[in-house]
Amino acid sequence: MADPRAVSAGRIASAIDQLPSMIGYWDSSLRNVFANRVYADYFGIEPPDLVGKHIRELLGEALYELNLPYISGALAGEQQQFDRTLIDVNGAVRVTQVTYVPDVVDGAVVGFTAMVVDVSARAEAERERDRAIRLFRIAMENAPIGKAVMTCDGRWLQVNKALCELLGYTAEELQHRTFRDITHPDDISLADEHLKGLAEGTLTNVASEKRYIRKDGATIWVQRNATVVRDADAGDVIIAQIQDITARKNVEAALERQVLLDDLTSLGNRRRLMAELLALKEAVDSRPVGMLFVDVDEFKSINDRFGHAMGDRVLAAIGRRILDNVRADDVACRIGGDEFVALLYTATSADGVERLADRVRELLAGPYDIDGTDIPVTVSVGWSWEPTTDPDQLLRIADERMYSSKRA
Known part of the structure; x- marks a missing residue:
């Protein structure tokens, strides 16, 4: 009759072998005791061949030196977690999250378990997100016309330099105001109607000509285009593009006066x-x-x-x-x-x-x-x-x- 403990250990080893992350155990002398199948995918070394090898032989001198502070921390009894970029046996670049968990027996560290999770997809998504945010900020700050991000109740969240120059306010001053505070009184009713439509979903975007009151009291005409962006996590926002058309409106008014x-x-x-x-x-x-x-x-x-x-x-x-x-x-x-x-x-x-x-x-x-x-x-x-x-x-x-x- 098979030893139940041996059967149980075999099942655990088999289960660990099926996990998509690298899991290995290293003793206090930094020699491998156990490694699952995923090590072969990364380093091209079959797990049985890895047993008894020093961790330096697996990682290579350069990577070993990078990881040594974390290895020392684990051997000192402190759990370690850090990110590391690896190049696998096929030359593919993998972004990983590494965790070293000390194995403490009777108050002494006898080794540590290493778990290496491939987070390449997450890292790429984060890079894409950061790249998109960076491009958005570059586009905002360098746009020749006013751009803004607003809440669905009309508060300014982000405004660019061109909009600040157009309205005569600093970004901080605008962020303490709503669009109603700078809208010409005769145009507030229609602007409220548009905002309500965007917030409630009856409108997906609006384009209109309206008047703003600058900080110095001057009235200017703008072409305002706005669209709503739905986000269940961050909350819905309105992206607005605002272009000064005062000169054009003045010319139109002058032509209209001439015609009449x-x-x-x-x-x-x-x-x-x-x-x-x-x-x-x-x-x-x-x-x-x-x-x-x-x-x-x-x-x-x-x-x-x-x-x-x-x-x-x-x-x-x-x-x-x-x-x-x-x-x-x-x-x-x-x-x-x-x-x-x-x-x-x-x-x-x-x-x-x-x-x-x-x-x-x-x-x-x-x-x-x-x-x-x-x-x-x-x-x-x-x-x-x-x-x-x-x-x-x-x-x-x-x-x-x-x-x-x-x-x-």
Whole structure:
């Protein structure tokens, strides 16, 4: 009958032999007592051939000297753990984690167990992670436009140098603020809507133009692109790219003003009036709006008598008088050669508009002093007060009353 202890020891040895890590036992003289099969894969030495060999013969002189402090520590009774890069018998580079466990009998160290675990895959994953983090940081810091990492409740986690320069804050100052603290008040509502969509998953990314308030109080326009990155362990974050478009927006605004502006008088032009009337037609509010229609009487005779250049200066002078006397919420336009229209959003009654028409007739009357020459001018003024649901009628009635005034 087989000795149970021998059977048990055989099973343990067989089990250890199947483990994917190198496991060996070295006595206090540093000679091998036991090694499992994995040693053959690393060093090309069959475990039975390793028994009795000094650990220096296995490791080689250079590797032995590197490991000697840990070997000495184990023989002194202290467990050791360290990482070591090995080159196996096939020339493959293996990153390993080595553990030496002292074997203490009656207070004396009689040897130690060595366990060497291959962590190459983990080490490569860590290298890839570190490389990705390093590349991300390089991209962040050297990007010519603003970049940021934010929490899903709008706090700044990481910001790059370009964003700090754009906003005038240091990175530390921004990290103590949320995006709402620097967003223009008129844009906060839409920004909150976008943030909620990203946080809840109804949006995966957003792209919009919005305004920020710099530290010095200046308002700037930015193109903001943001996307959410989901991470169950680290928590979801938002990656944002922020580019200054203030110069472009200023050019667009200037072009828009030119498209809607009369060059001679600085009033709105016919296109501006048509845009205002279209907006009235589409508006939900149908409250009445006032209008004045002004035409210069016998303007052709002014051109014939004084010349077209002088006539243009008279029109410019009339435009200045109109511009100086309209309210900020009203809109005055030159819609033809000598025709002007004022939309009176601030008017409150038909009687008030009619009285204003009489005052304007007197206000715009000449003479106009152009380089010492008095040029006589009279104007005819028509008016209307109609619901905004029919802006065409508003213009038609004012036009008819203007011609009635001219005939009178």
